Amino acid sequence: MFKILLAVVLGVGGLPFAYGADLLSVYQQVLEADPRVRLAELNVQIGEAREQQVIADLLPQLNITSSISTIRQDLEGNNSLISGRGDRASFKGERYSAVLSQPLFDLPKYYNWQRQQEVTNQAEHDQLETQQQIMLDVVQYYFKVLLAQDNLSVAENETVVSKAILLQLQELYKRQLVKITNLMEAQARSDLANAELLAAQTALVMAKEQLTELTGHSVQQLTPLRDDLTFQPVEGGVETWLERLAANNATLLSKRDVIKADNSSVKQQRSGHLPVVDFQLSVQRTDLGFNSSSVGLTNITSASVNVNMPLFTSGKTTAFHAEAIHRLESSKLQYETEFRKLRRELITNLTEINASVEKIRATKVALASAKKNYQAMNKGFKYGVVDSSGVFEAQRILSQANRDLFEAKYQYIFSRTNLLHLGGTISTHEIELINQWLAPS
Structure with a gap:
């Protein structure tokens, strides 16, 4: 019986799997189901549409208008005997016009165009961050499910072994070959194993729900890690990765776009004190004259250069400029805050990677020793030289x-x-690379 238990305990982590979806297939499912993908795309399209709107303010505008009127005139102060006219006249009139306008000097509109370009760039970098965050989420949630499954397999084996030892001790106690304290300890160990099994099952359900949130449907069996996988430290030191952080991180790139947009906004508000110059060409055809009086059909063509100079706005322009300056300072501080936070996270993860490599090596050695220890304790218990406490402790260590x-x-x-x-270097290629770490189907 204990040979069977020994095989069960020592086989943890090597149990056969009914392999299902791998990392790459889950990632494809997420791309099709996650609304963040479409939302990020829409934000870019909104930014591009707004950019077209502000570009239009700098380009020629042509407007055509037409009107057909019925006009009634009441004449006062006229002597009808002298003028030969009555006191009231009614007639119809028509007016057609086309006006072409082109800004010649309008710095507020120009800087608004520059600002909107940076806003569009920000949306594109936000889209890149969303894409990379989805990749990160897929990897994290996929392997959290695998971790929960592995922990559950350990808990299940602890439950099986603890229950088997308890049954064995109950039989020995009936023959008065063990003390009641040994039996009570075995009962406590078995109950604790059941509680840990319940916790492991709950953790697996929660991990699967996190992955289900991404894929949009229930998670089936996932492909586990290969047993022969070799873990290596990443290339590059802290300075190298900090350079990549500053140059490639999508969140920082987005915040730099905000700074550029706010800088253009400052220029836009400051230029509100300057004159605005535009050119206007108009063509008009009408049979109405001054005060809508009836005249012969007339064609009028005019070209003009208009200058609009703001002289007094009751401090409004100055207040807009001050607000823009404050927003620029705020965006710079937000960038610095985010950079410091990401810098700390980067150094932490870089340190954890190298520590994990060493921990994997050390834990493999510890696992081999734990297996030998369990074998020895199990053999000693079989021959009666070791009590159940030693077996339980060896099992716990293993x-x-x-x-x-x-x-x-x-x-x-x-x-x-x-x-x-x-x-900022995570990509689909990285997903494909990690997918090769999984056991073959």
């Missing part, structure tokens, strides 16, 4: 070694993916 190894492996993947995300 289970903890398995958990530590699982945790170290997945922490390496989590930290590495976070580092690539912070450095």
Whole structure:
């Protein structure tokens, strides 16, 4: 019986899987189901449409108007005997006009165009951040499910072994071969294993729900990690990765776009004190004259250059300029705050990667020792030289070694993916690379 239990305990992590979806297929499902993909795309399209709106303010505008009127005139102060006219006259009139206008000097509109260009760039960088965040979420949630599954397998084996030892001790107690204290300890260990099993099951359900939130449907069996996978430290030191953070991180790029947009806004508001010059060409055809009087059909063509100079706005322009300056300062401080936060996260993840590599190596050694220890304790218990406490303790050490190894492996993947995300280098190619770390179907 204990040979069977020994095989169960030592086989944790090597149980056969009914392999299902791999990381790459889950990622494709998320791209099709996650609303963030379409939302980011719409924000870019909104930015492009607004950019076209402000560009139009700098380009020629042509307006055509037409009107057909019925006019009634009441004449006062006229002597009808002298003038020969009555006191009232009615007639119809027509007016057709076309006006072409072109801004010649309008700095507020020009800087508004520059500002909107940066706003569009910000939307594009936000879209890039969304795409990279989705990649990060897929990797994180996928391997959180695998971690929860591995922890559940450890808990299930602890439950099986604890219950088997308890049954064995109950039989020995009936024959008065063990003390009641040994039996009570085994009962407590079995109850604790059941509680840990329930916690592991709950953790798996929650992990699957996180992944379901991304894919939009229930998670089936996932493909696990390969057993022969080798974990290596990432290339590059802190300075190298900090350079990548500053140059490639989509969040920082977006915040730099905000700074550029706010800088253009400052120029836009400051130029509100300057004159605005535009050219206007109009063509008119009408049979109405001054005060809508009836005249012969007339064609009128005029060209003009208009200058509008603001002299007094009761401080409105100055207040707009001050607000723009404050917004620019605020956006710079927000950038600095975000950079410091991301810098700390980057160094933390880089440190955790190298620590995980060493921890994996050390835990593999500890796991091998724990297996030998369990074998020895199990053999001693079989011959009556070791009590159940020693077997339970050996089992606990072995289970903890398995958990530590699982945790170290997945922490390496989590930290590495976070580092690539912070450095702005995470991509579909990286998803494909990590997918090769999974067991073949």
